[in-house]
Amino acid sequence: MSTPTTPAPAPAVPAGPKVNRLGLPVAEYQGARSTLCPGCGHDVVTNTLISALWEMGVEPHLVAKMSGIGCSSKTPNYFLNRSWGFNSVHGRMPTVATGALLANRTLRGIGVSGDGDTAAIGMGHFVHLLRRNVPMVYVCENNGVYGLTKGQFSPTADVGSKLKSGVANDLPPVDLCSLAIELGCGFVARSFSADRKQLLQILKAAVAHRGLAFLDVISPCVTFNDHPGSTKSYDYGREHQEAVNEIGFVPSWEHAEREVDVPPGEAIDVEMPNGGTIKVRKVREDFDPRDRAAALDLLREANVKKEFITGLFYVAPQDQNFLDHLNLVDEPLATLPEERVRPSKAALEQIMAELR
Numbered sequence: 001m002s003t004p005t006t007p008a009p010a011p012a013v014p015a016g017p018k019v020n021r022l023g024l025p026v027a028e029y030q031g032a033r034s035t036l037c038p039g040c041g042h043d044v045v046t047n048t049l050i051s052a053l054w055e056m057g058v059e060p061h062l063v064a065k066m067s068g069i070g071c072s073s074k075t076p077n078y079f080l081n082r083s084w085g086f087n088s089v090h091g092r093m094p095t096v097a098t099g100a101l102l103a104n105r106t107l108r109g110i111g112v113s114g115d116g117d118t119a120a121i122g123m124g125h126f127v128h129l130l131r132r133n134v135p136m137v138y139v140c141e142n143n144g145v146y147g148l149t150k151g152q153f154s155p156t157a158d159v160g161s162k163l164k165s166g167v168a169n170d171l172p173p174v175d176l177c178s179l180a181i182e183l184g185c186g187f188v189a190r191s192f193s194a195d196r197k198q199l200l201q202i203l204k205a206a207v208a209h210r211g212l213a214f215l216d217v218i219s220p221c222v223t224f225n226d227h228p229g230s231t232k233s234y235d236y237g238r239e240h241q242e243a244v245n246e247i248g249f250v251p252s253w254e255h256a257e258r259e260v261d262v263p264p265g266e267a268i269d270v271e272m273p274n275g276g277t278i279k280v281r282k283v284r285e286d287f288d289p290r291d292r293a294a295a296l297d298l299l300r301e302a303n304v305k306k307e308f309i310t311g312l313f314y315v316a317p318q319d320q321n322f323l324d325h326l327n328l329v330d331e332p333l334a335t336l337p338e339e340r341v342r343p344s345k346a347a348l349e350q351i352m353a354e355l356r
Contacts, residue, residue: 115142185211210272270317289314290315
């Protein structure tokens with residue numbers, strides 16, 4: 001009689017990488033190794049963008065990354081290697097992005113800029129991007145200084161904020177969020193690069209927005225503006241940040257009843273035209289991010305009190321954006337055959353007749 005033997009264990013199955021709804025691992029959303037200073041807030045924004053785009057299942061080859069000049073504008077090199085990209089002249093990213101998205105509306109635009117690139121030389125281009133409602137995610141990595149030119153104050157530096165030398169800024173700052181709301185942007189938020197949990201949810205909701213989604217991220221410069229006296233340092237942000245709401249985002253392909261990381265309390269559900277739901281829990285009493293006037297009042301009050309507030313300030317899900325208003329066809333303009341883009345002889349004669 002033979003002695004029973006213990007069955008051999010089943011061979012181990014190699015664990016594969018975790019994939020998103022497209023079957024892609026997060027590595028497909030990464031880019032080159034960062035050359036920014038160790039600890040730079042911009043790298044946190046990059047890593048959070050990678051997570052947001054991966055979790056949302058955005059197809060990398062259908063993304064157009066745009067930037068201008070500055071430390072922030074190096075960011076697109078550090079995510080989505082398989083996407084399209086263009087590094088424009090200083091301050092001209094909004095214009096280049098508008099042209100690219102007009103030429104090919106199948107692309108998803110993601111622009112990364114800085115406070116100097118946006119609020120100084122690029123201000124004229126930025127305001128027209130806002131009023132046109134060009135469909136893209138616009139991230140401004142805001143550190144209050146010019147990091148590539150030895151740390152001078154930028155237009156977003158707060159009154160009283162000091163340089164390392166002790167020089168204090170005596171000019172009022174440009175509030176990019178107030179400006180965006182004034183000019184009709186339908187998605188306006190602010191976050192802090194040290195608050196990755198909040199930043200991730202806001203970025204995911206921004207990706208689902210059909211029009212222009214503007215996100216101002218306070219992103220400390222560890223070389224020139226992360227010292228006592230700075231109002232855009234890590235320590236100042238951690239000590240003074242006050243969230244006006246807490247949000248979670250449920251994508252359209254998941255059950256709306258799914259639990260999201262929003263604590264119990266009075267909550268608002270904002271349905272997005274492209275699908276998905278933003279779940280907003282009020283932290284400040286009676287503040288509703290769907291109320292444009294209330295959002296502007298909130299920001300003005302915070303500026304007077306010198307408060308550092310973050311969260312989703314304004315959201316107005318829109319069915320139409322700049323491309324819709326122009327009645328563009330769904331196909332990329334560059335792929336249209338000649339017979340669809342060249343006016344007929346009769347059409348040209350009619351145009352000439354109207355000009356006489």
